[in-house]
Amino acid sequence: MKNGILITGILMLLCFTGCRQKSTDPGNSLLFTDKTDISYGTESDQRMDLYLPKKTAGKEVFIIIHGGGWRGGRRSQLTVFTHRLMEKFPGHIFVNTDYRLASTSRYALPDQTDDIQHVIDYLEKTLPFEPNYILLGNSAGAHLSMLYAYRYDREKKVKAVINIVGPADLSNPGFKSYEDYAFVEKHLVDPEIIKNNISLMNFGSPAYWIDKTSAPTLSFYGTKDTVVPASQMKVLDSSLQRHQVSHESYTFNGNHVEWQNEPNASFLISKIELFLRHISKTKTP
Template sequence: MKHLKYFFLWFNLILVACIPQEDGPQQQIDFEFKAISNVAYGEHERQVYDIYLPANRNENTSTILLLHGGGWMEGNKSDMNPFKDFLRDQLPGYAVVNMNYRLADQNHSPYPMQLEDITSLISHLESNRDDYQIGEKLGFVGASAGGHLALLWSYTRDVNEQVQMVCSIVGPTNLLDEAYLNTQNSELKGMLDLFGADEEMLRAASPLFQLQDKAPPTILFYGGKDPLIPNSQGISLKERLEELQVIHEFHFYPNEGHGWIGLNLLDSSLKLKAFIEKNF
């Protein structure tokens, strides 16, 4: 599982240095930048988050939530620190929340446990909005299993219509995909078995089948040579987004796998930044 835990080399410090900064007038600081680590949103040791509050924030400041990968049963919020650094550097007006969630095992299915953790965290943010000086609007950036969770929560649990955009980077979308059900990859099969074999449950846990026309703007990134995520996962969701006329972008890198670096990384980063600025 090592390649899952460290599956994405996105948004490192070199990348941040490569993207030009935008100059603008200096604003008077009403609130200074503030970072708080390991804030508890529940009683379990995994139910904690880090929050990065920008200077000049107010009751309308939007928040971007980061969801790590790891096959639903591994990973840590620290894996998303490069994303956090990228967002803080390139989109400094947003609050950023980097969260842990309870990990799945043979006795604890990812669904709905991990969605419930996201709901609990958002409720905790809501109860602390006055202290944090942030608004209600949310965005998601998730990678791999975190991409799946970001899509699924945005499509099924956003009852207050807070989510303004969601980004999935190599995230699963269809747990009933024949390419999954017939996989010979024992590692992948072990991850999928966490959801059980009930077809109704697998459908409920698949963003593809839960997508509706009121879904928030969605941006997707997939690699054509990904050993874990079949091409059909991203393509099927793209086609469904088109059918429902949901605002979306789909970016496919034919020669990349479960993550990439170099020029394609820079290209993906610029596309994500532009999408957030346009839709959020």
């Protein structure tokens, strides 16, 4: 079946979700069809935007996950960066998603990693092929991307993780200076989901779950970041190296949010392209 027919079929299925449809041109006449504000669950935060290329070159899907300290932020914060990625990867499908936010009366986990699974379940019911996923997040979204890939992706459908300023070890002394660390200690992980003798902070730390089967990981940390210090990169790299997981890490000149500014954004996108090309070449048939 031709790609054009496949995409038409996808759009017909999505028409029943009540979302809005339009065409997007992120640049260089690379046309995507947008399905915005799709509901993938029953709650108001469970919404996403889906970008389908007119001509699909492969079966890779970027899932973009925003930051905001687990209890704030919106997917709209990453719309511009998503469009920049669409320019570089015109044959990929893109999802920019919200998730259920935490509060003093609602834990972040397991809701937020469950929501990544809900997005994947939605896509697999909608797309006429079995995709490979690239999880890309910033800050809390990067933490969730890593945690889902290392802890919950039991079928190994995640091809790669792109970690932008994400906390990897919540117990690391450098992260304990985070101004909202008390919220992390009390409201990140629901203690009811812990079955073994694991501390809350270890359970919520992506680095704790890394093993030899973990997804290849590309990381970026800011040299002036006082929220998630670059020391997190050393902890993450050490664990990935110890388990012989393919990984690369880079620093950029800036604070926690300046990765979106030029020249940093272009630097990140170029490294993402090279990393994904590298792991595709080295993947065992």
